[in-house]
Amino acid sequence: MAKHHVEAIINGDPAEFLCGTEQTLLDCLRDELSLTGSKEGCSSGDCGACSVILDGRLVCACLVLGVEVNGKKVETIEGVAKGDDLHPLQKHFLQEAALQCGICTPGFIVAAKALLKENPHPTETEIRYWLAGNLCRCTGYDKIITAVQKAAAEMRGES
Amino acid sequence: MGNEKDHLEAIEGKEKFRYIGTSPIRPDGVDKVTGRANFGADFTANGMIHGRVVRSSHAHAKIKSINIEKALKMKGVKAIVTGQDFPKIDPSDKVVGEVVVSFYDMSQNVIARDKVFYDGHAVAAVAATSIKIAEEAAALIEIEYEVLPAVMTVIDAMKKNAPVLHKGMKTEGMDPVPKRSSNVASRAELKLGNAAEAFKDADVIVERDYTAQTVHQGYIEPHACVAEVSADGMATIWSSSQGQFMVRAFVAKLCAMNASKIKVIPSEIGGGFGGKTKVYLEPLALLLSRQSGRPVKMVMTREEVLRATGPTSGGHARAKIGAKKDGTLVAAELEMEYEAGAFAGSPVKLGCMTGFAPYNLKHVSCIGWDVVVNRPQAAAYRAPGAPVAAFAVESAMDELADTLGIDPLELRIKNAAVEGTQAPYGVKFPKIGCLETLRQAKATEHYNMPLGPNQGRGVASGFWFNIGGQSSASVMVNPDGTVIVATGSPDIGGSRASMALMAAEVLGIDYDNIKPLVADTESVPFSDLTGGSRVTFATGKAVVEAAEDAVNDMKRRAAKVWDVDIDQVEWKDGIATCIETDIHKPMTIAEIAAMAGKTGGAISGKANINAKGAGAAFATHICDVEVDPETGYVQVLRYTAVQDVGTAIHPAYVEGQMQGGAVQGIGWALNEEYVYSKDGQLQNTGFLDYRVPVASDMPMIDTVIVEVPNPGHPYGVRGVGEVPIVPPLGAVANAVSHAIGIRMADLPMSPPKILATIDAAD
Numbered sequence: 050m051a052k053h054h055v056e057a058i059i060n061g062d063p064a065e066f067l068c069g070t071e072q073t074l075l076d077c078l079r080d081e082l083s084l085t086g087s088k089e090g091c092s093s094g095d096c097g098a099c100s101v102i103l104d105g106r107l108v109c110a111c112l113v114l115g116v117e118v119n120g121k122k123v124e125t126i127e128g129v130a131k132g133d134d135l136h137p138l139q140k141h142f143l144q145e146a147a148l149q150c151g152i153c154t155p156g157f158i159v160a161a162k163a164l165l166k167e168n169p170h171p172t173e174t175e176i177r178y179w180l181a182g183n184l185c186r187c188t189g190y191d192k193i194i195t196a197v198q199k200a201a202a203e204m205r206g207e208s
Numbered sequence: 209m210g211n212e213k214d215h216l217e218a219i220e221g222k223e224k225f226r227y228i229g230t231s232p233i234r235p236d237g238v239d240k241v242t243g244r245a246n247f248g249a250d251f252t253a254n255g256m257i258h259g260r261v262v263r264s265s266h267a268h269a270k271i272k273s274i275n276i277e278k279a280l281k282m283k284g285v286k287a288i289v290t291g292q293d294f295p296k297i298d299p300s301d302k303v304v305g306e307v308v309v310s311f312y313d314m315s316q317n318v319i320a321r322d323k324v325f326y327d328g329h330a331v332a333a334v335a336a337t338s339i340k341i342a343e344e345a346a347a348l349i350e351i352e353y354e355v356l357p358a359v360m361t362v363i364d365a366m367k368k369n370a371p372v373l374h375k376g377m378k379t380e381g382m383d384p385v386p387k388r389s390s391n392v393a394s395r396a397e398l399k400l401g402n403a404a405e406a407f408k409d410a411d412v413i414v415e416r417d418y419t420a421q422t423v424h425q426g427y428i429e430p431h432a433c434v435a436e437v438s439a440d441g442m443a444t445i446w447s448s449s450q451g452q453f454m455v456r457a458f459v460a461k462l463c464a465m466n467a468s469k470i471k472v473i474p475s476e477i478g479g480g481f482g483g484k485t486k487v488y489l490e491p492l493a494l495l496l497s498r499q500s501g502r503p504v505k506m507v508m509t510r511e512e513v514l515r516a517t518g519p520t521s522g523g524h525a526r527a528k529i530g531a532k533k534d535g536t537l538v539a540a541e542l543e544m545e546y547e548a549g550a551f552a553g554s555p556v557k558l559g560c561m562t563g564f565a566p567y568n569l570k571h572v573s574c575i576g577w578d579v580v581v582n583r584p585q586a587a588a589y590r591a592p593g594a595p596v597a598a599f600a601v602e603s604a605m606d607e608l609a610d611t612l613g614i615d616p617l618e619l620r621i622k623n624a625a626v627e628g629t630q631a632p633y634g635v636k637f638p639k640i641g642c643l644e645t646l647r648q649a650k651a652t653e654h655y656n657m658p659l660g661p662n663q664g665r666g667v668a669s670g671f672w673f674n675i676g677g678q679s680s681a682s683v684m685v686n687p688d689g690t691v692i693v694a695t696g697s698p699d700i701g702g703s704r705a706s707m708a709l710m711a712a713e714v715l716g717i718d719y720d721n722i723k724p725l726v727a728d729t730e731s732v733p734f735s736d737l738t739g740g741s742r743v744t745f746a747t748g749k750a751v752v753e754a755a756e757d758a759v760n761d762m763k764r765r766a767a768k769v770w771d772v773d774i775d776q777v778e779w780k781d782g783i784a785t786c787i788e789t790d791i792h793k794p795m796t797i798a799e800i801a802a803m804a805g806k807t808g809g810a811i812s813g814k815a816n817i818n819a820k821g822a823g824a825a826f827a828t829h830i831c832d833v834e835v836d837p838e839t840g841y842v843q844v845l846r847y848t849a850v851q852d853v854g855t856a857i858h859p860a861y862v863e864g865q866m867q868g869g870a871v872q873g874i875g876w877a878l879n880e881e882y883v884y885s886k887d888g889q890l891q892n893t894g895f896l897d898y899r900v901p902v903a904s905d906m907p908m909i910d911t912v913i914v915e916v917p918n919p920g921h922p923y924g925v926r927g928v929g930e931v932p933i934v935p936p937l938g939a940v941a942n943a944v945s946h947a948i949g950i951r952m953a954d955l956p957m958s959p960p961k962i963l964a965t966i967d968a969a970d
Contacts, residue, residue: 093894096895178903180902180903
């Protein structure tokens, strides 16, 4: 079957790719565009390792079809840092030792970024519920929550 | 570095440490927060094709025939393998250690031969030019089964007339060895003193049965690899595992190749917890590549991970403890049956060895039964065997404390194992921190906080051996004086940072000037896998010795330049100084490195060791819960983990191990379980209904690091990764039991179960 031609803005840059009807956005990012920072942990929307921002909205890339992003904006983990300049979330994840194996980290950072855009003053509970769709099996979440809290404070200009 | 005395002196001068005990950013950190780090599924090779596995949906069946003709004819299909394509392995081909590794079983687990033993058991594998074609071809493979009755629980498996999974399985460890085949692979017994007799001296005896369900390690990264066999028979495997040398050894064995023909390149690993100490895909990918002449990539789906990898044993335990009125323990018994899954080898013996280890007991009897059932073959999971044993023992200790009216931590303190205590599993403990964790737990603010209605507090302790083993390290000094530290130990939780810290301490140079790396099987000498909480201890020891070797090399170079004896050269803070005279200007590591060409060539150090003296780890956890009497839902309100870590090399990652282990244990206690249909099909094959804890389920996990240095390590390190999963099952169960006023002895304590328990008591 013929593939679909898709044009989208990915991490601010125009991108085009061919994708099969059944290919998910995650497949397209990883296999067609070599953006392997988004991870596949479940392919059913339960683990959040493939979290990306689609036209400003946090989604699991495994639950979106590649063809659906035609004409849309996609932000992935690869677009979070600006060159060498890490995003406050990335800095605080490192400083707080908020990752162990690191497979879930891209998804957490993208999801937390979406949270802080919507709510710059999240409480611990709000952070925990927002990130409840992102599974981490290594850390017990403690240091992840702290990292998000500290990044939020920095982004509010409090530190 | 030499003996235990030297180690202790070095450790006691701890304030002198410059790098150890700090928590710098991990060397691989930036790659992991930016998406650049390459995990198992991220690797691609030119000309690569894709492999898929055909799995049985029968839990127990004979394979009557496999027909691959139709599938082979499909366009794009490049190779198909079945069990017949693999070399035959003799049933006696085993490595006997604490857990027996049978290559015969391993080979059958990788791909079924005459029989399938569980839902998800691999029967064939297909490689094709796309995943889609591989999947379509897989559906065209015709397999004819004769379905046999599924044996799903240890109780059913041990019944006299139970269908036997493996004809010829005679229970080992029985005297006499039984004549009939059964599903009981072995019986382990551990004895200290005479428990049966000693119970007569007890004023109080508590005794109860406990049940735990099969749970999965739940690493977020599914198993993945790429294998490429070239025309000359040389193989390269890129894979995510806990040990590149383990992968090489197992693949060599299962594919009848010699190790020098297989190169294994480790990717980053997205969690393992013991579950990636085995091979599943690598031998299949290798044979598919050999047959097709193309690199073959194989990645499991989450469903495959749950159906066919891991899990750890569910089972039963009966714990009995007798004590005097004042709380002095007089005798203890534990009898356990663990599911091994489809092939022998549950960690029940380790459960027997660990259950009572935190206590000073003169009379102990532990019996463990290793039972095969039609579930996936159990894999290691963080302190394998210990959590379920500790669940039973720590629940019994709690019940004993309630019965005697003694504070549960006081009861443990009164009976705690200390230096010199004879452990039930054989050793006399050297310096250990069991008592210290209990005392520190009692002193926490948490333990002394008031509780509200429907709330309960539980405590539990736990023990894990930790291991040493073979580790290799190379320390290479670059021409500019920076350093590369290469080891063969995959970094699952930040161990590169620990390696760099220890090397920095020995070399006296900045942490940032050291690059630690995890090398492939052709770039460092053999190392055992990452497991047994051994890397910071054993590989760390190798790094320390290799760094010392490099320091000696540099002292030798300085001595040569200055024309003095090497013992006239002192090394401190990365600078060589001549002790004898001050006419020689001290030389920095950069200066010595820059003139390496004139003093004998490149500078390096190496150490290949088999590390002995792993220090035992003890932990005590405190858990507060609130139970909703309407729904049976358990909210964990507060949690504190106290643990003796020896010396914390990188305290933030030590805390991370404690917190992560605790939360895995909480999941085991409250939510997680394999749910099978009557016929043995796994019902919860995704993260939606195999529910691991999520952020909103958990409170912050407080940690108290206790440091009782291990004399067996130059800086006092004890393994830290496993023991934190030992106490939580008991701690949570004790908390829930106190909250509802009824003893909970059946895991997981999910809302329907708690509700039923409350209703039954009304």
